[in-house]
Amino acid sequence: MDYFAQQLINGLVLGSIYGLIAIGYTMVYGIVGMINFAHGDIFMIGGFIALITFLILVSFGLTAIPLILLVVLLVSMAITALYGWTVERIAYRPLRHSFRLAPMLSAIGMSFVLTNYSQVAQGARVKPVPPIITGGYTLHEGAEGFIVQLSNIQIIVVVTTVVLLALFTWLVSSTRLGRDMRACEQDQTMAALLGVDVDRTISMTFVIGAALAAVAGMMYLLYYGLVDFFMGFVAGIKAFTAAVLGGIGSLPGAMLGGLLIGLIETLWSAYFSVEYKDVAAFSILIVVLIFLPTGLLGRPEVEKV
Amino acid sequence: MTATPAAQTSRTPGAAFILKKSLISALVALVLFSLMIGIRTEAGPDGQLTYWTRFGDLAVMVAAVFGGSILIELLRQWWGPVDAGKVMPAPVQNALSLAGRLLPPALLVFTFLVPVLFYDERYILDLAILVLTYVMLGWGLNVVVGLAGLLDLGYVAFYAVGAYSYALLATNFGLSFWICLPLAGILAAFWGVLLGFPVLRLRGDYLAIVTLAFGEIIRLVLINWQTLTGGPNGVTGIPRPTLFGIPLTPADDGLAALLGIEFSPTHRIVFLFYIILALALLTNWVTIRLRRLPIGRAWEALREDEVACRALGINTTTTKLTAFATGAMFGGLAGAFFATRQGFISPESFTFHESALVLAIVVLGGMGSQLGVALAALTMIGGFELFRGLDQYRMLVFGMAMVLLMIWRPRGLVGHRAPTVFLARKEAISSDLVKEGHG
Amino acid sequence: MSGAPILTVDRLAMRFGGIVAVNDLSFDAERRKITALIGPNGAGKTTVFNCITGFYKPTSGAICLTHDDGKAVQLERLNDFRIAKLARVARTFQNIRLxxxxxxxxxxxxxxxxxxxxxxxxxxxxxxxxxxxxxxxxxxxxxxxxxxxxxxxxxxxxxxxxxxxxxxxxxxxxxxxxxxQPALLCLDEPAAGLNARESAALSELLLSIRADHGTSILLIEHDMSVVMEISDHVVVMDHGLKIAEGTPREIRDDPKVIAAYLGSDEEEAIAVMESGT
Known part of the structure; x- marks a missing residue:
């Protein structure tokens, strides 16, 4: 039971990271109807920028951890958001009203570009960082000496996710930008006729998605203590899986899907085999889609005849 | 592109405008590259992370972006009006269509002669075999994506099934290539049906992600099922194909000895070349044939409008399954060839990257066009080889090329569809009308 | 050769969540005749079509198709492509699907x-x-x-x-x-968007289909000139219910029909009333 509780905590933390990335996928899919294959790499870039910013701050002799974290978070979000904006501007906007597969391939190409750009710019080797946030709480000490722990970093990941999610839900439901985004999602032509700046709204969607991915990248760095140029691919696929699992286009769905994928992966590794954890995640995706073709929280697609 | 001349002139940017735009681009580049290029991190020998600055590189990159933007804006200004006037004079169009008709036979004859022309150039022969393998894969996937309009992001799984089927059957049971080849095709088709059956009622991008997941599952199983597949080390010692039981080796019973000629390793390469050429042509022939049969027409109708298909009494599930199985079968055949050619296979050869590459070939070729797919395979694989010298920049250039090619020709190189049956005249259908499918 | 109606719709109901699109609808379509299904927008006509052609599964009720040889097929038990394939019901769509x-x-x-x-x-x-x-x-x-x-x-x-x-x-x-080669041809607003000349040509085509092939036709139509000219039998729906049925002449004079159209759309009501004069 203790072991299970511990895995539950670990799974939720991992799931929060996936959920943050999944939101980017789901938003972009909702508004432009394309799978942004480069989003996983945006997450990776976010991790790298967080790492580099952290290194610079430390080498300047900054020691106040909360301040460092805040600066790292802001810098990483800002620069990564600009990456998201640029990717949309270069690779997707020219193909906005084109053939459906063209933006998808353009996105795959962009993903190759970003992966290899990081490899060339920062080298192929894994970049480790020493644990930045240490300590934690012991929740429960079992009879056999097994300890259920909740580390500080886990708390930070979950709290950050919850805060961002709340902020973001407010953004989409109650601001002008959110309204524009929802309008564009329904009907871009009509939105444009009613005075919504569609280009700007779509750009902002990418910017917000990238900023959230940057947060996920930073959390990943803090939690696992490393980044490498290839981490975007696997994390990206799993986050997209999470988005689809939760019902693509739905924000709570993305978060729910992320948590589920995180939990499945952790529990499977803990109880069955580590090697097959991804197989388990993908298999569950397939099974869910067979029975709920639009995901858990997705709106069922009504076939218009 | 359809902008009127008046709009063109009014939008002609002045020098100040170009400068401003380029400055903004440079500024964006500065922010983007500031940390990623300006700072280089590396783990030291003791695992401690260190960094050093590369402001020189950063300055060069930003300057390059600035210069590049100016150049692009200028080019846009000069080429814009030409681009708008897309209507070509009739003689040019006729000449082009004649060239289009002559191209496939010319290409075919040339391909047959490649081993003769480049007999001494091992590198070119190897490259030709590689290109033909991708032509075959492209044609195979074209059935699924181009004709039936089903988006398959896990095509490499069937390639892997074919390759491992042959490798395992040959190394464990000593079966010959020619027996295993159809078996590999059948097994891959079987897997295609197995995957297809539950997922084919999914539409659009859901199908895409499920096929992607399936591809990944197959790869992960290949890595982890060590007792069967040898895990990450793969399968080695896969037998080479024989010519009706005669091996192409320097041994006494080898082909060279039997014919009384001097043995050369090139014999085997040439033999392999003609095997893949035959397989690719088989794929092409079957596809062209199928398109003119009710099943092929149903595939295309499915891509155009699934609801209408159902209203006409077409069983969309079996129609999709046959497309999936046919595509998978060709993938499996190509996989078996890949295994026998390499003599060694490992899960590394069957990553998502391969699926993406084959899909890119199909889309760049112009969905559904056999000639387009062949040309696209030649362009992509040949181009990729050209950049071999670039080493680690190769994938970077490849990715950029993919983005630019899509922006340049979103509907592919050959952007029209040839009708499968006609009464009076066979006239190509503009790709603007052809649908891309939902599934 | 069977004398029974080609299509018998019996107490058909279709609900989407809480919305009742079709409620307790019964009517027959005679063999080798043209039956028209009319009614104001939103009356549930296309839903009936979708139930007959298998795109929707009816919530309750039965739809029976009897072939010329007397073989009867319960359409509500078939789905999807099988209705077109086995029961030989063909259809067209309101917004053309070529x-x-x-x-x-x-x-x-x-x-x-x-x-x-x-x-x-x-x-x-x-x-x-x-x-x-x-x-x-x-x-x-x-x-x-x-x-x-x-x-x-x-x-x-x-x-x-x-x-x-x-x-x-x-x-x-x-x-x-x-x-x-259908036994029953279902046409969903075939005259929508056609000009007067094209409508006339359409009427002629449908009449010739009935005459030359013996195909029974069920059609939804708003163009009253077409309905009045070619149909043998008219079924009027409003709010998911059948409110009247009969020959075109009977329908035209039925006050309930006129009220239904007046209640929804004056122009259509006038079209119904003027169509026969």
Missing amino acids: FPGMTALENLMVAQHNALMRASGLTFLGLIGAPSWRNAEQAAIDLSRTWLDRIGLLDRADDAAGNLPYGDQRRLEIARAMCT
Whole structure:
């Protein structure tokens, strides 16, 4: 039971990271109807920028951890958001009203570009960082000496996710930008006729998605203590899986899907085999889609005849 | 592109405008590259992370972006009006269509002669075999994506099934290539049906992600099922194909000895070349044939409008399954060839990257066009080889090329569809009308 | 030869969540006759069509199709493509659903899919080019040619369907449905968007289909001139219920029908009233 509780905590933390990335996928899919294959790499870039910013701050002799974290978070979000904006501007906007597969391939190409750009710019080797946030709480000490722990970093990941999610839900439901985004999602032509700046709204969607991915990248760095140029691919696929699992286009769905994928992966590794954890995640995706073709929280697609 | 001349002139940017735009681009580049290029991190020998600055590189990159933007804006200004006037004079169009008709036979004859022309150039022969393998894969996937309009992001799984089927059957049971080849095709088709059956009622991008997941599952199983597949080390010692039981080796019973000629390793390469050429042509022939049969027409109708298909009494599930199985079968055949050619296979050869590459070939070729797919395979694989010298920049250039090619020709190189049956005249259908499918 | 109605709809109901689109609807469509289903917008006509043609599964009720040989098929038990394939019910769509990237001829060839699949030995005979397949293919092309000729599109046979003018697309869709050799042809607003001349041509086409092929026709139509001119029997729906049925003349004079139309759309009501005069 203790072991299970511990895995539950670990799974939720991992799931929060996936959920943050999944939101980017789901938003972009909702508004432009394309799978942004480069989003996983945006997450990776976010991790790298967080790492580099952290290194610079430390080498300047900054020691106040909360301040460092805040600066790292802001810098990483800002620069990564600009990456998201640029990717949309270069690779997707020219193909906005084109053939459906063209933006998808353009996105795959962009993903190759970003992966290899990081490899060339920062080298192929894994970049480790020493644990930045240490300590934690012991929740429960079992009879056999097994300890259920909740580390500080886990708390930070979950709290950050919850805060961002709340902020973001407010953004989409109650601001002008959110309204524009929802309008564009329904009907871009009509939105444009009613005075919504569609280009700007779509750009902002990418910017917000990238900023959230940057947060996920930073959390990943803090939690696992490393980044490498290839981490975007696997994390990206799993986050997209999470988005689809939760019902693509739905924000709570993305978060729910992320948590589920995180939990499945952790529990499977803990109880069955580590090697097959991804197989388990993908298999569950397939099974869910067979029975709920639009995901858990997705709106069922009504076939218009 | 359809902008009127008046709009063109009014939008002609002045020098100040170009400068401003380029400055903004440079500024964006500065922010983007500031940390990623300006700072280089590396783990030291003791695992401690260190960094050093590369402001020189950063300055060069930003300057390059600035210069590049100016150049692009200028080019846009000069080429814009030409681009708008897309209507070509009739003689040019006729000449082009004649060239289009002559191209496939010319290409075919040339391909047959490649081993003769480049007999001494091992590198070119190897490259030709590689290109033909991708032509075959492209044609195979074209059935699924181009004709039936089903988006398959896990095509490499069937390639892997074919390759491992042959490798395992040959190394464990000593079966010959020619027996295993159809078996590999059948097994891959079987897997295609197995995957297809539950997922084919999914539409659009859901199908895409499920096929992607399936591809990944197959790869992960290949890595982890060590007792069967040898895990990450793969399968080695896969037998080479024989010519009706005669091996192409320097041994006494080898082909060279039997014919009384001097043995050369090139014999085997040439033999392999003609095997893949035959397989690719088989794929092409079957596809062209199928398109003119009710099943092929149903595939295309499915891509155009699934609801209408159902209203006409077409069983969309079996129609999709046959497309999936046919595509998978060709993938499996190509996989078996890949295994026998390499003599060694490992899960590394069957990553998502391969699926993406084959899909890119199909889309760049112009969905559904056999000639387009062949040309696209030649362009992509040949181009990729050209950049071999670039080493680690190769994938970077490849990715950029993919983005630019899509922006340049979103509907592919050959952007029209040839009708499968006609009464009076066979006239190509503009790709603007052809649908891309939902599934 | 059976004297029973070709189609018997019995207490059909269709609910979407809490919304009742069709409620307790019963009517018959006579064999070799043209039955029209009319009613104001949102009356549930297309929903009835979708139930008959298998795109929706009715919440309750029965739909029985009786073939000429007396064989009866319960349509509500079949789904999807099986209604078109086994019960031989063909349909067209309110917003035309042709295969726009295929030629007019190809559209008609696709419609003969099931017959051609059998003839091609499930593809294998066709793949080796067996003579029996070649004959079947030629026969299919000939049938398509006949239909193209009838709808006046023979010279446009090799043009992409998506390139045809709107009126031609409407007629091509009807021809495509007829190429499946249906027992019952369901047309969803075939005259929508046609001008007066095209509407007249359409009426003629439908009458000739009934006369030459003995195909029974069920149609939804707003164009009252077409309905009044060609239909043998009219069923009027409003808010998911049948409010009247009878001959066109009876319907035109029925105060309930006029009230239903007046309640929804004055123009349509006037159209109903003026159509017979």
